[in-house]
Each structure stands twice: as structure tokens, then as C-alpha cells.
Amino acid sequence: MVARAKAPEPATDRSKEGDLSKGAGLIDGKIVPIADAKLPITDWGFLRSDVTYDVAHVWKGSFFRLDDHLARFQASMKGLRLSIPMDSSDIRRELMNLVRATGLRDAYVSMICTRGSVKPGMPRHPKNCVNRFYSYVLPFVWVMPEDMQARGAHAIMAKTPRIAPESVDPTIKNFHWGDLTRAMFEASDAGADIAFLTDGHGHLTEGPGFNIFAIIDGTVVSPDRGALEGITRKSVFELCDEIGVPYQIRPLHVSELEGADELLTATTAGGVMPVSRLDGRIYGNDRPGPISAKLRQRYWQKHEEGWHATPIQYD
Amino acid sequence: MVARAKAPEPATDRSKEGDLSKGAGLIDGKIVPIADAKLPITDWGFLRSDVTYDVAHVWKGSFFRLDDHLARFQASMKGLRLSIPMDSSDIRRELMNLVRATGLRDAYVSMICTRGSVKPGMPRHPKNCVNRFYSYVLPFVWVMPEDMQARGAHAIMAKTPRIAPESVDPTIKNFHWGDLTRAMFEASDAGADIAFLTDGHGHLTEGPGFNIFAIIDGTVVSPDRGALEGITRKSVFELCDEIGVPYQIRPLHVSELEGADELLTATTAGGVMPVSRLDGRIYGNDRPGPISAKLRQRYWQKHEEGWHATPIQYD
Numbered sequence: 001m002v003a004r005a006k007a008p009e010p011a012t013d014r015s016k017e018g019d020l021s022k023g024a025g026l027i028d029g030k031i032v033p034i035a036d037a038k039l040p041i042t043d044w045g046f047l048r049s050d051v052t053y054d055v056a057h058v059w060k061g062s063f064f065r066l067d068d069h070l071a072r073f074q075a076s077m078k079g080l081r082l083s084i085p086m087d088s089s090d091i092r093r094e095l096m097n098l099v100r101a102t103g104l105r106d107a108y109v110s111m112i113c114t115r116g117s118v119k120p121g122m123p124r125h126p127k128n129c130v131n132r133f134y135s136y137v138l139p140f141v142w143v144m145p146e147d148m149q150a151r152g153a154h155a156i157m158a159k160t161p162r163i164a165p166e167s168v169d170p171t172i173k174n175f176h177w178g179d180l181t182r183a184m185f186e187a188s189d190a191g192a193d194i195a196f197l198t199d200g201h202g203h204l205t206e207g208p209g210f211n212i213f214a215i216i217d218g219t220v221v222s223p224d225r226g227a228l229e230g231i232t233r234k235s236v237f238e239l240c241d242e243i244g245v246p247y248q249i250r251p252l253h254v255s256e257l258e259g260a261d262e263l264l265t266a267t268t269a270g271g272v273m274p275v276s277r278l279d280g281r282i283y284g285n286d287r288p289g290p291i292s293a294k295l296r297q298r299y300w301q302k303h304e305e306g307w308h309a310t311p312i313q314y315d
Numbered sequence: 316m317v318a319r320a321k322a323p324e325p326a327t328d329r330s331k332e333g334d335l336s337k338g339a340g341l342i343d344g345k346i347v348p349i350a351d352a353k354l355p356i357t358d359w360g361f362l363r364s365d366v367t368y369d370v371a372h373v374w375k376g377s378f379f380r381l382d383d384h385l386a387r388f389q390a391s392m393k394g395l396r397l398s399i400p401m402d403s404s405d406i407r408r409e410l411m412n413l414v415r416a417t418g419l420r421d422a423y424v425s426m427i428c429t430r431g432s433v434k435p436g437m438p439r440h441p442k443n444c445v446n447r448f449y450s451y452v453l454p455f456v457w458v459m460p461e462d463m464q465a466r467g468a469h470a471i472m473a474k475t476p477r478i479a480p481e482s483v484d485p486t487i488k489n490f491h492w493g494d495l496t497r498a499m500f501e502a503s504d505a506g507a508d509i510a511f512l513t514d515g516h517g518h519l520t521e522g523p524g525f526n527i528f529a530i531i532d533g534t535v536v537s538p539d540r541g542a543l544e545g546i547t548r549k550s551v552f553e554l555c556d557e558i559g560v561p562y563q564i565r566p567l568h569v570s571e572l573e574g575a576d577e578l579l580t581a582t583t584a585g586g587v588m589p590v591s592r593l594d595g596r597i598y599g600n601d602r603p604g605p606i607s608a609k610l611r612q613r614y615w616q617k618h619e620e621g622w623h624a625t626p627i628q629y630d
Contacts, residue, residue, distance in 0.1 A: 025356055038353035039361065041340055041427075041451055046354065048492035049364040081500060112356075115496075124458060126496050127503055136356055143439060163482045166515060167475060168493035176491045177363035178483035181430075181441050185396060188442055200481060 020102040025136040026094060031101050037136050045114025049175050050126060052076035053112040055268050056095075057140060061105045062309035066092065068231045073111055076172045081126070082113045084133045091133075098137050099312055106140035108269065143209065143269035144193070149296070152276025152288045153193040155207075155263070157254060158183035161200030162226050170206070171229050180208035194265070196278070199226045204252045210267035212252075214260040215291050220247040221256075232266040235308075239295050257281075262289030272296040335417040340451040341409060346416050352451050360429025364490050365441060367391035368427040370583050371410075372455060376420045377624035381407065383546045388426055391487040396441070397428045399448045406448075413452050414627055421455035423584065458524065458584035459508070464611070467591025467603045468508040470522075470578070472569060473498035476515030477541050485521070486544050495523035509580070511593070514541045519567045525582035527567075529575040530606050535562040536571075547581040550623075554610050572596075577604030587611040 018033045025037020045051035054073040057064050070088040077083060086094070095109050112134040115126050122128035144153060160182040168176050183195035196212055197205050204212055205226030211233040213222045220240050222233060240247045257263070262284050263275035272295050274288030283289065288296070303309070333348045340352020360366035369388040372379050385403040392398060401409070410424050427449040430441050437443035459468060475497040483491050498510035511527055512520050519527055520541030526548040528537045535555050537548060555562045572578070577599050578590035587610050589603030598604065603611070618624070 027356075034357065035355075037356045039356050040350070041342075041352045041354050041449060042349065042453075046361050047490055048496060049490045050492060050496050080496075123460070124456075125503060126499060134356060138357075141439075145438070161479070161481050163478050163491075164476070164515070167478045168491075174493060175362055175364045176478075176483075176493050177365060178489060178491050181363060181365050181395075184441060188440060200479070 021104065021139075023104075023107075023136060023138040024098060024102045025134065026098050027134060031098060034136060034138065037134075039114070039132075039134060040117070042117055043114050043132065044116065044126065044129060045112070045132070048115065048126075050080070050115035051112060051175055052080055052082060053110055053173055053175070055108055055110045057268050058099055058104065058107040058109060058137075058312065059140070059303050059309075061314065062306070062311045063095075063099075063109070064303065065231050065235070065308045066095075066310045068234070068308075069111075072173070072229075072231065073113075077113050077131075079169065079172045082115065082131045084113055084131055086133060095135060096312060098135055100314055102137050103314065104137060104139055108138050108140060109135070110137070111135050143267065144273045148193060149270070149273050150288075152274045152284070152286070152292075153265070154191075154277040155194045155196055155275050156187050156190050156192045156279055158186045158195040158197050160186065160197065162197040162205040164199065165226055170227055173228065177208065184208050192277075194275070198254060202253050202255070204254055204257070207265060209269060210265040210273070213264040213266065214252060214257055215262035215264065215289065216256060216260045218245065218261075218291075220245055220264070220291070221252050222247070222249055223252045224249045225251065230266055230268075232268055232271060235299060236264075236266050236272060236295055239298050239302075243294060243298065245291055262292045264292045264295065272299045336419065336454075338419075338422075338451060338453040339413060339417045340449065341413050342449060346413060349451060349453065352449075354429070354447075354449060355432070358429050358431055358447065359441065359444060360427070360431070360447070363430065363441075365395070365430035366427060366490055367395055367397065368425060368488055368490070370423055370425045372583050373414055373419065373422040373424060373452075373627065374455070374618050374624075376629065377621070377626045378410075378414075378424070379618065380546050380550070380623045381410075381625045383549070383623075384426075387488070387544075387546065388428075392428050392446075394484060394487045397430065397446045399428055399446055401448060410450060411627060413450055415629055417452050418629065419452060419454055423453050423455060424450070425452070426450050458582065459588045463508060464585070464588050465603075467589045467599070467601070467607075468580070469506075469592040470509045470511055470590050471502050471505050471507045471594055473501045473510040473512050475501065475512065477512040477520040479514065480541055485542055488543060492523065499523050507592075509590070513569060517568050517570070519569055519572070522580060524584060525580040525588070528579040528581065529567060529572055530577035530579065530604065531571060531575045533560065533576075533606075535560055535579070535606070536567050537562070537564055538567045539564045540566065545581055545583075547583055547586060550614060551579075551581050551587060551610060554613050554617075558609060558613065560606055577607045579607045579610065587614045 023034030054069045056069040114132045116130045116132040187195040211230040265273045274292035338349030369384045371384040431445045431447040502510040526545040580588045589607035
């Protein structure tokens with residue numbers, strides 16, 4: 001069954017839903033506290049990680065770039081031959097309802113489409129499944145603590161290579177994190193905060209949940225392959241245009257990082273986050289460099305100004 | 316919380332658990348009907364496919380090679396730095412209880428360990444998670460229909476390469492099926508039943524859920540790399556010894572398949588399953604070849620004789 005949420009309920013009816021301030025899920029069309037947001041263990045979204053998703057953030061009561069996230073989610077579903085009887089405007093309405101129900105002003109909002117389960121009596125093939133829609137909302141937290149953002153993260157170049165795009169397309173958001181998880185252990189074992197992954201042939205790809213940028217001779221460079229086409233990355237490029245800094249999306253060899261002036265990461269879960277060390281090499285006097293700092297400051301300042309904002313009508 | 320099942324209950328208490336004949340799950344230490352077997356949507360086992368598992372089968376009231384599955388499950392957990400406060404004898408007891416509760420005589424029994432969720436207040440890193448144990452039982456079905464096994468499956472060589480072992484170790488059972496799912500669509504688009512995947516460099520690896528064998532000049536050959544070390548594969552090799560057919564685990568180039576006499580697959584979910592066509596090429600007169608047929612026949616015959624069997628004490 002594909003989840004179809006009810007029409008928004010009056011606030012007085014919502015008490016029976018329990019405390020949603022810690023987050024909520026939309027499961028089989030019902031809004032439930034996050035602790036009750038569960039999926040069947042037999043859903044192929046779990047058993048085969050046959051699933052796509054997207055995550056938007058809500059900041060001070062407004063979605064940021066909601067239409068970009070909805071458009072990418074549709075493209076991801078299409079890429080995996082998943083489909084649900086909801087278009088982007090249906091999904092937008094459900095997400096709005098869900099955030100409104102929690103009352104959260106700063107939040108992450110996840111939309112998920114799983115392969116689901118095989119229709120009774122049909123052969124066990126993904127084409128014979130009923131795909132499912134899930135959503136959940138959690139309070140906003142900094143995926144990278146604010147003090148770490150202020151000093152710049154310490155990164156390592158992981159030995160584990162990113163899953164090749166020929167096997168799993170990284171531009172379709174997916175939960176295939178085995179390589180990324182292994183890289184996170186490599187980082188913590190080395191006393192570092194985060195890991196960068198290569199393609200196994202010397203080119204940079206991405207990190208666990210974030211895009212990577214190197215600032216080389218005044219140009220912001222981000223890998224063209226093996227990485228998500230990040231929406232925060234898109235925001236970074238827009239900010240580059242605004243402050244007059246050139247940028248390039250191109251192959252980025254790890255050897256180029258030695259001569260880079262600054263390193264930077266970007267993700268919905270935390271925005272624009274500078275890096276001050278890579279494998280012991282110190283960048284920008286061991287603090288976020290000037291372009292990184294400016295991009296980060298501007299990214300949040302523009303949030304205040306209503307940049308790409310879709311306000312939520314709370315009760 | 317790691318699931319800890321209760322001691323086995325007397326049969327009279329079990330009625331409240333509902334109808335378990337369609338399958339059951341062990342969730343948070345409770346036995347529930349399969350339809351109620353769910354996991355939190357926020358478990359990193361789902362959100363990052365940070366999970367390992369194993370599946371044993373029960374045939375005519377006995378587990379097959381249960382100790383092999385338990386040993387591999389322990390090795391898989393260790394490989395991913397997952398741990399639960401249960402040893403193999405604890406897990407064995409829980410699985411026995413669960414199958415007994417369903418009354419099923421032919422079944423699949425899944426044991427799963429997920430990363431779980433981050434402990435409250437701790438940094439978001441897999442090392443800070445409380446790992447979780449889940450299990451479920453489903454009635455035995457033939458993953459490959461019996462008539463297809465009798466004629467031999469029609470296979471294609473998929474264009475999608477298997478995820479490289481450097482990124483995700485295929486000897487640790489995992490749910491990273493993005494490449495395998497894509498290959499299944501390639502197969503159905505081509506009118507075939509199943510897909511074989513290469514490593515992207517001309518060497519055979521495995522298929523969606525099964526090991527692959529080619530019988531070349533009277534020798535059973537299976538790839539040494541990029542594939543699960545299958546327990547059914549191990550059974551095939553034991554049967555080879557028994558019937559006096561040599562076998563090899565070595566690199567297997569796709570070009571060698573042209574000169575092969577027979578092709579064969581093996582998986583817990585179906586046993587030993589012959590292949591009669593690959594990309595239009597017909598093997599063994601379009602029917603399972605003599606060695607394949609003998610291995611398949613013997614695999615099930617020896618089940619009847621109590622081979623590697625651990626009987627379940629039903630009430």
C-alpha cells in the first residue's frame with residue numbers, strides 16, 4: 001500500500017498523536033511519533049536496500065529549496081523504476097502537513113520510496129513489487145558540531161574507495177553506505193573527524209553524506225563524477241557567482257589537494273562546512289580559509305533573508 | 316536495545332501471538348506475526364544499509380548447516396564491528412524457539428544485526444550506536460520455480476558490474492543490492508530469468524543471491540573473488556568430492572564460459588539450480604547437464620538422509 005496521508009486535521013484533533021516535538025513519521029498515511037515510525041522488516045527497501053530518498057531542511061519555519069529536493073526525488077525514483085501514485089505537489093502537501101503537525105521550526109524532512117514487497121502470487125522480481133512511500137521529520141541538529149565547523153574539520157583520505165558509479169549510481173540518492181561507513185571507521189581510528197573517498201584510481205569523489213570542494217588558485221573545484229549532485233553544492237556555486245569567485249566541476253586528482261588553499265564540504269545536514277586538515281596537512285593556518293568562511297557565513301545569512309525559502313503555515 | 320527473547324513458552328500461552336503459520340519475527344525479544352515484524356525507520360541498518368545477516372533453511376523439520384550459518388554470521392558482525400550480547404548458542408536457541416513457535420517444517424530463517432541508533436547525546440558515528448538483533452522466519456518457497464529448475468534457467472551476462480570488494484566486502488553478507496537489482500531488470504528486459512555479474516574487468520563474480528559455477532572439461536569451477544563464500548557452494552564442493560568430480564575456486568573469465576559444458580547456480584534459497592542458456596547460447600541440449608542434474612538430485616536426496624541436519628523439537 002502506498003501511503004496517502006489524510007487531509008490536515010484541526011489542531012484540536014492532534015493530541016491523540018502523542019508528542020511529536022521529537023519528530024514524527026508518516027507511515028501508511030498516518031502521522032505517528034518518531035518512535036513508532038517503523039517499516040516492515042520484509043520491505044525490499046531494507047532487505048535489498050532497494051530504495052531512494054531525499055532530505056530537505058526546514059530553517060526558522062521555512063523549507064529550503066524544497067522544489068529542488070522534490071525534483072531530485074522524482075528523478076531518483078524514475079532512475080530506479082520506482083513509482084508511487086503521488087506527484088510532487090502531493091508529496092509537498094504531505095511534507096508540509098507532517099512538519100506542521102510537529103510544530104518544529106528547524107528540522108530535517110525525509111521522503112523515502114522503497115521497493116516494498118512482491119504482490120501475492122507473483123514471481124520474486126522488483127518489477128512485481130508494490131512500492132511504498134514513507135516520510136519522517138526530525139529536529140535539526142548540526143551533523144558537524146558548531147565548534148568543529150568553527151575550527152575546521154580534520155579529514156583523512158580513506159583507503160576504502162567509493163562504490164563505482166557503474167555499479168550504483170551516486171546521483172540517485174541511496175543508502176549504500178558500506179564504503180562510507182568503513183571510511184568513517186578509518187577516520188575515527190586515525191583520530192580524525194571525517195573521511196574523503198577516492199574512486200580507487202586517484203580521483204576524489206565525496207565523503208559520507210557530503211560533497212567535497214578544493215579551492216585552488218582562487219577557484220572552487222568539485223569532482224564531476226562518483227558523487228551526488230548535491231543541492232547544497234548547487235547553493236555553494238550560486239554563492240560563488242554572487243561573491244565573484246569562479247568554480248569548476250571537473251575531475252579532481254588527490255595530488256591537486258597538496259597545492260590547494262582551502263578545503264570545504266557541503267551537505268543539507270549542516271550546510272557549508274570548512275576543513276582545516278587533511279592527513280596531517282594543515283590548511284589556511286589551521287582554521288577555515290577566507291573563501292570557505294565567507295561562503296559559510298553567507299549561506300546562513302541568506303537563509304535569514306528568505307533565500308529559496310518556502311514558508312510553512314503553522315497553526 | 317538488543318533483543319533478548321524470553322525462555323520458550325508453553326504451547327498454551329502461544330495463542331495470543333496470533334497466526335504464525337505465515338511467518339513470524341523476533342522483535343525486541345518478542346515473537347510477533349510476520350506482518351507485525353517491523354524495524355524503526357531511523358535504524359541505520361535501513362538508513363545506511365549498515366547491517367549484516369544470514370539465512371539458514373529448515374527442511375522437513377531440521378535446520379540445514381545451522382552451525383555454518385551461525386559461524387558466518389558471527390564473522391560478518393565482527394567484520395563490520397557490530398556486536399550484540401548474544402553468542403552463537405544464544406542465537407541458535409532463539410532461532411529454534413522462533414521456528415518452533417511457527418510450527419513450520421520447511422522455512423527460511425533469517426538472523427540480522429543492524430547498526431541501530433546513536434546513543435543519546437553521542438556524536439553521530441557508527442561506533443556510538445547500540446546494535447540490534449532481529450530474526451524472522453518465512454515459509455519455504457522456491458526462489459526459482461521448480462519447472463524453471465527442471466528446464467534450466469535462462470541467464471544473461473549483465474552490463475552492470477558487481478560492487479567491487481574493495482568498496483563493500485561480498486564475503487560479509489550485506490543488503491547492498493543496487494547493482495544486483497539493476498542486473499535483475501536487465502535480465503527481465505531481455506526476457507531472461509536471471510543475471511550473472513562480472514567485476515567489470517571480464518571476470519565472473521556472482522548473481523543476485525547466488526553463486527555461479529561453470530563445468531569446464533569435467534571440472535566444476537567457481538570464481539574466487541567478488542562473491543559470497545556460499546554455504547550451498549560449500550555443499551556443492553562436498554558433493555563433488557562424493558561423486559568424484561574435481562572442482563576449483565579460481566578466477567573465471569567470461570570467455571571461458573563459451574567452452575563450458577554446463578552452468579550452475581547455488582543458493583540457500585533454492586539449493587542447486589542449473590542454467591541452460593546464457594545470452595542465447597544453449598548449454599547441454601537446452602536442459603540441465605548431467606553433472607548439474609546429479610548434484611541437484613543428490614543435494615536434496617542427502618537432505619532426506621539427515622545430511623548436516625539439526626532437528627527441531629516441535630511440541
